[in-house]
Amino acid sequence: MKSLSGSLLGGQSTKHNSRLGLKLATLLLIWPGSLTLADWLGDTRPLMGTEVSVYLWSESPETGQQALEEVFDEAARIDRLMSTYKDDSEISRINRLAAQSPVQIGDELFQVIQRSLDISVLTLGAFDITYDSVGQHYDFRSRHRPDAKTVESERENIDYRFVQLDRAAGTIVFLQQGVRINLGGIAKGYVVERGIDILRQKGVQNAIVTAGGDSRLLGDRRGRPWMVGIRDPRNDGQVAISLPLADEAISTSGDYERYFDEDGIRYHHIIQPRTGEPAGGVRSATVIGPDAVITDALSTSVFVLGVEDGLTLIATLPDYESIVIDAQGRVYYSDGLQKPIHDLSE
Ligand code: ADP
Ligand code: MG
Numbered sequence: 001m002k003s004l005s006g007s008l009l010g011g012q013s014t015k016h017n018s019r020l021g022l023k024l025a026t027l028l029l030i031w032p033g034s035l036t037l038a039d040w041l042g043d044t045r046p047l048m049g050t051e052v053s054v055y056l057w058s059e060s061p062e063t064g065q066q067a068l069e070e071v072f073d074e075a076a077r078i079d080r081l082m083s084t085y086k087d088d089s090e091i092s093r094i095n096r097l098a099a100q101s102p103v104q105i106g107d108e109l110f111q112v113i114q115r116s117l118d119i120s121v122l123t124l125g126a127f128d129i130t131y132d133s134v135g136q137h138y139d140f141r142s143r144h145r146p147d148a149k150t151v152e153s154e155r156e157n158i159d160y161r162f163v164q165l166d167r168a169a170g171t172i173v174f175l176q177q178g179v180r181i182n183l184g185g186i187a188k189g190y191v192v193e194r195g196i197d198i199l200r201q202k203g204v205q206n207a208i209v210t211a212g213g214d215s216r217l218l219g220d221r222r223g224r225p226w227m228v229g230i231r232d233p234r235n236d237g238q239v240a241i242s243l244p245l246a247d248e249a250i251s252t253s254g255d256y257e258r259y260f261d262e263d264g265i266r267y268h269h270i271i272q273p274r275t276g277e278p279a280g281g282v283r284s285a286t287v288i289g290p291d292a293v294i295t296d297a298l299s300t301s302v303f304v305l306g307v308e309d310g311l312t313l314i315a316t317l318p319d320y321e322s323i324v325i326d327a328q329g330r331v332y333y334s335d336g337l338q339k340p341i342h343d344l345s346e
Pocket of ligand 1: 126184253
């Protein structure tokens with residue numbers, strides 16, 4: 001989470017660039033008429049149970065700051081819609097009512113749920129928003145986990161096919177009592193996509209929006225690629241791999257985000273839908289591609305699928321690449337990343 005924003009080289013360059021900006025401004029002030037104060041600006045705020053960061057280049061500080069505020073407002077709006085931790089959110093209402101009868105659902109939530117179900121089909125159920133019937137029984141802060149009996153019975157309620165959307169009627173219904181949905185594996189990617197959309201509409205051409213482990217890069221760092229770090233899953237604050245990227249989304253799912261260790265077992269927040277237990281075999285899964293909604297859902301999916309099945313899935317998606325770190329700390333790259341970037345023999 002903090003990993004991505006913290007390890008983006010942007011941190012250091014902010015100072016550098018603002019100094020540069022000042023110099024530039026002083027220079028520009030010599031010529032009358034040019035009052036531009038173009039510079040990088042950014043902020044990080046707690047939102048959605050994690051941190052949301054916006055970092056952008058703007059020709060005018062006022063426009064830049066305004067655009068930045070709009071992104072944070074949008075993140076708060078989406079959280080009010082999609083958070084299961086808020087009793088009055090639309091998703092909480094659905095979870096209360098949809099097992100009784102079809103519930104009217106807003107267009108935006110409809111779309112995100114539809115995309116979630118599509119990813120479930122694509123990943124043969126590794127990604128499944130109904131994981132929450134088990135997931136709701138975890139409280140990582142108080143180190144609480146469901147007992148074996150609860151897992152056993154709630155597991156029966158995990159199956160994305162219990163969720164039925166009716167486009168014509170604009171409704172959602174759950175086909176079984178006890179089914180619950182949670183968009184924790186996709187909503188941050190959605191926030192990031194919406195944030196970048198807003199910035200683009202405002203004319204911003206270079207920016208990063210990050211929510212937890214999900215980032216989207218707009219353009220580059222003005223002539224250089226952004227450097228994005230993938231956290232070392234077992235060394236807090238350390239970067240395991242740095243990637244030069246521009247105009248891409250990147251998401252990492254890790255077993256170090258929300259977890260507690262008990263008797264040598266790590267209980268974390270990514271659930272294997274087949275067993276109802278935290279998925280094993282992987283410490284972190286990163287997915288890179290054009291759309292943050294997809295990279296977010298796919299990073300959770302690759303985590304659940306494991307190294308082999310995860311990379312096999314990614315190999316079928318030409319626009320998406322992946323880096324997986326397994327339980328032994330070994331690093332695996334999808335085919336597209338293994339190819340040398342400059343191969344003169346081709
Ligand atoms: P983060 O950015 O919070 O690390 P991830 O993209 O790794 O998020 O998604 C983890 C979240 O996804 C969990 O906190 C939970 O809300 C949700 N989740 C857990 N298991 C699954 C699953 N099998 N399918 C879909 N969502 C899941
Ligand atoms: Mg994810």
